[in-house]
Amino acid sequence: IEEALRQAQKMEAIGQLTGGIAHDFNNLLTIIRSSVDFLRRPSLPEERRLRYMDAVSDTVDRAAKLTGQLLAFARRQALKPETFQVGACLHEVADMLDTITGARIRVVVEVATVECFVRCDRSQFETALVNIAVNARDAMDGEGCLTLRLTGGLPMPGIRGHVGSRKAFAAVSLTDTGTGMPEEYLARIFEPFFTTKAVGKGTGLGLSQVFGFAKQSGGDVDVESTLGHGTTFTLYLPEVEAAAGAAITSPAPVEATHG
Numbered sequence: 001i002e003e004a005l006r007q008a009q010k011m012e013a014i015g016q017l018t019g020g021i022a023h024d025f026n027n028l029l030t031i032i033r034s035s036v037d038f039l040r041r042p043s044l045p046e047e048r049r050l051r052y053m054d055a056v057s058d059t060v061d062r063a064a065k066l067t068g069q070l071l072a073f074a075r076r077q078a079l080k081p082e083t084f085q086v087g088a089c090l091h092e093v094a095d096m097l098d099t100i101t102g103a104r105i106r107v108v109v110e111v112a113t114v115e116c117f118v119r120c121d122r123s124q125f126e127t128a129l130v131n132i133a134v135n136a137r138d139a140m141d142g143e144g145c146l147t148l149r150l151t152g153g154l155p156m157p158g159i160r161g162h163v164g165s166r167k168a169f170a171a172v173s174l175t176d177t178g179t180g181m182p183e184e185y186l187a188r189i190f191e192p193f194f195t196t197k198a199v200g201k202g203t204g205l206g207l208s209q210v211f212g213f214a215k216q217s218g219g220d221v222d223v224e225s226t227l228g229h230g231t232t233f234t235l236y237l238p239e240v241e242a243a244a245g246a247a248i249t250s251p252a253p254v255e256a257t258h259g
């Protein structure tokens, strides 16, 4: 009964929050509608015409991002598992993260286990890393260091009261030198729609994707944070043998700084 009650409360909360999202989405539609109305005016000066077109384009991007995250969260996207070498993937992702975080945030990759393979949806894995990195960037206020670390062959620790596992797991961690989080945030960050960001800036769905992806891939996600010092998110994914005939990239350097 307690569980049913919790579920009911959760559903009520989700109902309220999806109402909030619908409201945000409507605001975006209003911006598009009024911009297009302005654009129809034949007398509109060129400079303002460009500004309205930019507004439409930006707003469409924001709306697409919102629905994309909602869809990913609703798990309507079919997972496409593939076997890949985690270290090589991290180096590729780091290049992408470098452009997201900006010039004054250093992105460092440390691969302790080169021969480490996992089987999961690679694009969801990359999305999860990007979601974690975007939060890290926001917590660092323009300056700091983001370290991506891979260690293979680890047992999974017990997380959130669940027992761990002694199978071999790949541990992928992202450490930032940002603000850190207080206990009351830590307890809620994986909940859908939990955000401390300004309206229009955060959806509260980034870490829900990370959580859903980790669980669906047979792994888990852990977080450690110290106020004023920074935060480390660690994704645990079950290790697999390298797929026969799979392209194995040559061993990556143990440490590389991107950007």
Ligand code: ADP
Binding pocket: 131, 135, 136, 139, 176, 178, 179, 180, 181, 185, 189, 194, 195, 196, 197, 201, 202, 203, 204, 205, 206, 207, 208, 231
């Ligand atoms: P969003 O980024 O849209 O707010 P998330 O689910 O990705 O949604 O994150 C939820 C909240 O967790 C953030 O609003 C922020 O308060 C907190 N958070 C997540 N990662 C970090 C981090 N690395 N440092 C500080 N706070 C964080």
